[in-house]
Amino acid sequence: MxxxxxxxxxxxxxxxxxxxxxxxxxxxxxxxxxxxxxxxxxxxxxxxxxxxxxxxxxxxxxxxxxxxxxxxxxxxxxxxxxxxxxxxxxxxxxxxxxxxxxxxxxxxxxxxxxxxxxxxxxxxxxxxxxxxxxxxxxxxxxxxxxxxxxxxxxxxxxxxxxxxxxxxxxxxxxxxxxxxxxxxxxxxxxxxxxxxxxxxxxxxxxxxxxxxxxxxxxxxxxxxxxxxxxxxxxxGWDNVIKRHEVLRNMTRAGVKALGLPLLVENDADASPTVTAVKPDGDQAGAIKKYLQDHFSMVVASGQKQLKGKIFRIGHMGYSTPFDVINVLTALEMAVHELNGRDTFGIAVKKAEEAWKAHV
Amino acid sequence: MxxxxxxxxxxxxxxxxxxxxxxxxxxxxxxxxxxxxxxxxxxxxxxxxxxxxxxxxxxxxxxxxxxxxxxxxxxxxxxxxxxxxxxxxxxxxxxxxxxxxxxxxxxxxxxxxxxxxxxxxxxxxxxxxxxxxxxxxxxxxxxxxxxxxxxxxxxxxxxxxxxxxxxxxxxxxxxxxxxxxxxxxxxxxxxxxxxxxxxxxxxxxxxxxxxxxxxxxxxxxxxxxxxxxxxxxxxGWDNVIKRHEVLRNMTRAGVKALGLPLLVENDADASPTVTAVKPDGDQAGAIKKYLQDHFSMVVASGQKQLKGKIFRIGHMGYSTPFDVINVLTALEMAVHELNGRDTFGIAVKKAEEAWKAHV
CATH class of the missing domain: 3.40.640.10 (Type I PLP-dependent aspartate aminotransferase-like (Major domain))
Known part of the structure; x- marks a missing residue:
């Protein structure tokens, strides 16, 4: 001090x-x-x-x-x-x-x-x-x-x-x-x-x-x-702004590819800093728990009327595209485990495509 | 985080x-x-x-x-x-x-x-x-x-x-x-x-x-x-309290030995965490500056009506008796430099006596 x-x-x-x-x-x-x-x-x-x-x-x-x-x-x-x-x-x-x-x-x-x-x-x-x-x-x-x-x-x-x-x-x-x-x-x-x-x-x-x-x-x-x-x-401030847009686009593309609904349906309404995912049924809590238990990866819960209904992925500040790749990989494994679906690589693929469009 | x-x-x-x-x-x-x-x-x-x-x-x-x-x-x-x-x-x-x-x-x-x-x-x-x-x-x-x-x-x-x-x-x-x-x-x-x-x-x-x-x-x-x-x-909480009393007693004994007046004359009114010194004339600023320039040692200035009239030595928290010895040594050197007096060791001596009474 x-x-x-x-x-x-x-x-x-x-x-x-x-x-x-x-x-x-x-x-x-x-x-x-x-x-x-x-x-x-x-x-x-x-x-x-x-x-x-x-x-x-x-x-x-x-x-x-x-x-x-x-x-x-x-x-x-x-x-x-x-x-x-x-x-x-x-x-x-x-x-x-x-x-x-x-x-x-x-x-x-x-x-x-x-x-x-x-x-x-x-x-x-x-x-x-x-x-x-x-x-x-x-x-x-x-x-x-x-x-x-x-x-x-x-x-x-x-x-x-x-x-x-x-x-x-x-x-x-x-x-x-x-x-x-x-x-x-x-x-x-x-x-x-x-x-x-x-x-x-x-x-x-x-x-x-x-x-x-x-x-x-x-x-x-x-x-x-x-x-x-x-x-x-x-x-560079312009690059920081651009990077956040890329992180949002990658996240949304990957989550959609996994078949998980986005809370914010309209792309134009979606924040570049955080993405809320609203899985069908009561899986928000189970997915959050899977990520925490297996990867010590923290996504946020829903608040108030959205409690238990959504989880939120933060992608802001010092987050990089590779961080998004990691959380999407973890989501692929969670959905595979919880729903028995063949998910490996499908979210990452779409995220890479979204990323490539900006590189 | x-x-x-x-x-x-x-x-x-x-x-x-x-x-x-x-x-x-x-x-x-x-x-x-x-x-x-x-x-x-x-x-x-x-x-x-x-x-x-x-x-x-x-x-x-x-x-x-x-x-x-x-x-x-x-x-x-x-x-x-x-x-x-x-x-x-x-x-x-x-x-x-x-x-x-x-x-x-x-x-x-x-x-x-x-x-x-x-x-x-x-x-x-x-x-x-x-x-x-x-x-x-x-x-x-x-x-x-x-x-x-x-x-x-x-x-x-x-x-x-x-x-x-x-x-x-x-x-x-x-x-x-x-x-x-x-x-x-x-x-x-x-x-x-x-x-x-x-x-x-x-x-x-x-x-x-x-x-x-x-x-x-x-x-x-x-x-x-x-x-x-x-x-x-x-x-130990009791030891923490005791240490602060020792720090105060050492500081006051040392400052007094240097002939610098204390703002709080009554020992019973003096805080165990900080000691205000009120040198004669306008020396408060000069002493503060000497400590800063020569030892990167920071004492606080006076505020409001005491601005320019006092400096304050903090002796709290993780401060140790040796920290007090150091600030008193620095003060000895400052007073020697500013007033040409033979001050070396005299504040430290009194501080050691105050310390010894509690060891």
């Missing part, structure tokens, strides 16, 4: 805050908070939403619902646009919903990658609707995809974009990231009283003054973030 | 939550939050203090003032008991202050070790006053000393005791700890609406259900905390 008020730490933080700017597609240094992704979500609420404000939350899964819950805990009138889980929100759906509201809306919340379903919402198209139909702030949760997908806050018309360290940004959990544009900064300045640790003014002011943090930062994780920025630079 | 919803992580968290119980002197598992120490302070405010509540904050330095600021940001009427910086709060002072208030007090806040001055407040004696004179909750900031000083929430009548990972608990920053007793749990259940990430009910309920966290925990730091608990067990 080094002292967190030292020049060496300040330099590291400066690297992270500025080198993440293209990754978030922002023109302002990215704010770093010690906390889980949820602390970033809450900061995007408690700094701009006043008690009694009307807000719209696009709910496509667990994390859209979390945004709604946070808004409710701060006394907002929450209008949920509930979308069937496994499907992305269409811009037309949002437009119709917004036009149906009587009260002016303070903010519209959306989830970029809804990690609970592996849907990637079309946040650019949704942003265009928000700005055409309302004067609302547009606030996006990018926790499970930023670092693996393109983001351009100006082009997408996003005012606040938040993320966490432990997904495509390849770090252990414990760092939250918040990118705000100039309009959001103004709203934050005039935000509610009841905030202290998550008061973004404190973080923004600390950058203006000396590139430091208002409260003791998680030094080891910031050092890690500096290395992550270096890795992204080394690979 | 491992999946944070895995059994291996749950087991690690369970170890940390229970093995820290004697360190906090609590009968309940210690809550772990991803955040800075200030997030722990805020959790102790926002879960129990309602808008309009009257609260008392004992302010003996920067971190007492921080408690007061947090309470104000949540709309409390804050009654500050301001104590001269460098001095501990006497129980009689608190008793007189509390008896002078007209309104019933919801909570009394105190700082165990005020790290900005290196004062250790007599939190047990203050607790006795709080409970004799009021019905208030008694809430203590133990960030810069828990893990290096005794704590017994029942005996000291503390309802909420908070700390952080990066001081005497020897970890990188990024973990906040909160210990609550049964009475505090009740208050937290009936706490204000406007909280989500720092809503302690969520953390307490997660322990009751499956020993997990409501939001993604900082896995690497929790693994570190497990090792910290093992180290404390290995040394």
């Amino acid at each position: 080094v002292a967190h008020r030292s020049e060496v730490f300040s330099n590291s933080l400066k690297q992270v805050a500025t080198k993440l700017m293209p990754v978030f597609g922002t023109k302002e240094p990215v704010v770093v908070i010690a906390g889980s992704g949820t602390s970033a979500l809450e900061s995007a609420v408690c700094n701009v939403v006043h008690e009694g404000d009307h807000v719209v939350v696009v709910v496509t899964g667990v994390f859209g619902e979390r945004f709604a819950s946070i808004c409710e805990s701060y006394g907002a009138h929450v209008h949920r646009l509930n979308i069937e889980w496994g499907t992305a929100c269409r811009p037309e759906q949002l437009e119709t919903f917004l036009k149906g509201l009587k009260d002016p809306v303070k903010a519209v919340f959306a989830t970029y990658c809804e990690t609970s379903t592996s849907v990637l919402n079309p946040v650019k198209d949704l942003g265009a609707v928000v700005k055409r139909v309302t004067d609302a702030l547009y606030i996006v949760d990018g926790v499970s995809c930023i670092g693996g997908v393109p983001a351009n806050m100006e082009d997408y018309q996003i005012d606040i974009l938040v993320s966490g360290s432990q997904k495509a940004l390849m770090l252990p959990p414990g760092l939250a990231f918040v990118a705000v544009n100039k309009r959001a900064k103004e709203a934050i300045k005039n935000g509610p009283e009841k905030r202290f640790y998550l008061d973004l003014n404190r973080y923004i002011d600390s950058y203006d003054e000396a590139v430091t943090t208002p409260f003791t930062p998680p030094v080891s994780l910031v050092f890690g973030a500096e290395e992550v920025c270096r890795m992204i630079e080394e690979e | 491992v999946a944070h919803r895995s059994e291996v992580f749950s087991n690690s968290l369970k170890q940390v939550a229970t093995k820290l119980m004697p360190v906090f002197g609590t009968k309940e598992p210690v809550v772990v939050i991803a955040g800075s120490g200030t997030s722990a302070l805020e959790s102790a405010v926002c879960n129990v203090v309602h808008e309009g509540d009257h609260v008392v904050v004992v302010v003996t330095g920067v971190f007492g003032e921080r408690f007061a600021s947090i309470c104000e940001s949540y709309g409390a009427h804050v009654h500050r008991l301001n104590i001269e910086w460098g001095t501990a709060c006497r129980p009689e002072q608190l008793e007189t202050f509390l008896k002078g208030l007209k309104d019933p007090v919801k909570a009394v806040f105190a700082t165990y070790c005020e790290t900005s001055t290196s004062v250790l407040n007599p939190v047990k004696d203050l607790g006795a006053v709080v409970k004799r004179v009021t019905d208030a909750l008694y809430i203590v900031d133990g960030v810069s000393c828990i893990g290096g000083v005794p704590a017994n929430m029942e005996d000291y009548q503390i309802d909420i005791l908070v700390s952080g990972s990066q001081k005497a608990l020897m970890l990188p920053p990024g973990l906040a700890f909160v210990a609550v007793n049964k009475r505090a749990k009740e208050a937290i259940k009936n706490g204000p609406e406007k909280r989500f990430y720092l809503d302690l009910n969520r953390y307490i309920d997660s322990y009751d259900e499956a020993v997990t966290t409501p939001f993604t925990p900082p896995v690497s730091l929790v693994f570190g905390a497990e090792e910290v608990c093992r180290m404390i067990e290995e040394e």
Whole structure:
């Protein structure tokens, strides 16, 4: 450890805050908070939403619902646009919903990658609707995809974009990231009283003054973030984005070849960072267990209404095509074992074809 | 990294939550939050203090003032008991202050070790006053000393005791700890609406259900905390406490021998974890710089009204008597260089005498 008020730490933080700017597609240094992704979500609420404000939350899964819950805990009138889980929100759906509201809306919340379903919402198209139909702030949760997908806050018309360290940004959990544009900064300045640790003014002011943090930062994780920025630079940001698309395409091609249904049927709605698989019957748990028991390979379970119905394959951050080959091989062996089918090589073959198209 | 919803992580968290119980002197598992120490302070405010509540904050330095600021940001009427910086709060002072208030007090806040001055407040004696004179909750900031000083929430009548990972608990920053007793749990259940990430009910309920966290925990730091608990067990908790007393006594004896004034004059008010030195004139900065330039040794500056007037020597966590010998040797060389005095060996000699008394 080094002292967190030292020049060496300040330099590291400066690297992270500025080198993440293209990754978030922002023109302002990215704010770093010690906390889980949820602390970033809450900061995007408690700094701009006043008690009694009307807000719209696009709910496509667990994390859209979390945004709604946070808004409710701060006394907002929450209008949920509930979308069937496994499907992305269409811009037309949002437009119709917004036009149906009587009260002016303070903010519209959306989830970029809804990690609970592996849907990637079309946040650019949704942003265009928000700005055409309302004067609302547009606030996006990018926790499970930023670092693996393109983001351009100006082009997408996003005012606040938040993320966490432990997904495509390849770090252990414990760092939250918040990118705000100039309009959001103004709203934050005039935000509610009841905030202290998550008061973004404190973080923004600390950058203006000396590139430091208002409260003791998680030094080891910031050092890690500096290395992550270096890795992204080394690979090239465009190549990182392309690699994630390849990983998604390989995964989907392989899973389909195995005859396992994908939760997200529409290719255009599928996240480049995670893929949810919905096997027939109750096999999700059995497949997850087989992978764990035989290969110490961890896939994630479903959450809430999808509990027991899906498993999710993460393919983000430092994941490579060979990692996808490995998980598909493991799936071939699991399906062979559980269903007695001749599966060896069939998923890998399709994944290789999907990979070759990009090489 | 491992999946944070895995059994291996749950087991690690369970170890940390229970093995820290004697360190906090609590009968309940210690809550772990991803955040800075200030997030722990805020959790102790926002879960129990309602808008309009009257609260008392004992302010003996920067971190007492921080408690007061947090309470104000949540709309409390804050009654500050301001104590001269460098001095501990006497129980009689608190008793007189509390008896002078007209309104019933919801909570009394105190700082165990005020790290900005290196004062250790007599939190047990203050607790006795709080409970004799009021019905208030008694809430203590133990960030810069828990893990290096005794704590017994029942005996000291503390309802909420908070700390952080990066001081005497020897970890990188990024973990906040909160210990609550049964009475505090009740208050937290009936706490204000406007909280989500720092809503302690969520953390307490997660322990009751499956020993997990409501939001993604900082896995690497929790693994570190497990090792910290093992180290404390290995040394023996009583020995850890004794070692910190020895470190303080050695440091104070050595600094005095060098003719450098201590900010905390009264030995009984001095923290076992940190010692503030207040050299005559403007030498604090010069000494700090000498240590940094010649030995890459970092002592901390003064904060706020003590800026430029003091430097602070940390002697906590994994610090050993030999670390104190080293910093005193460095100070001897600094004072020799800056003042031309024959200082070699004189601080070390006194420190050895203080050490010998405990060996």
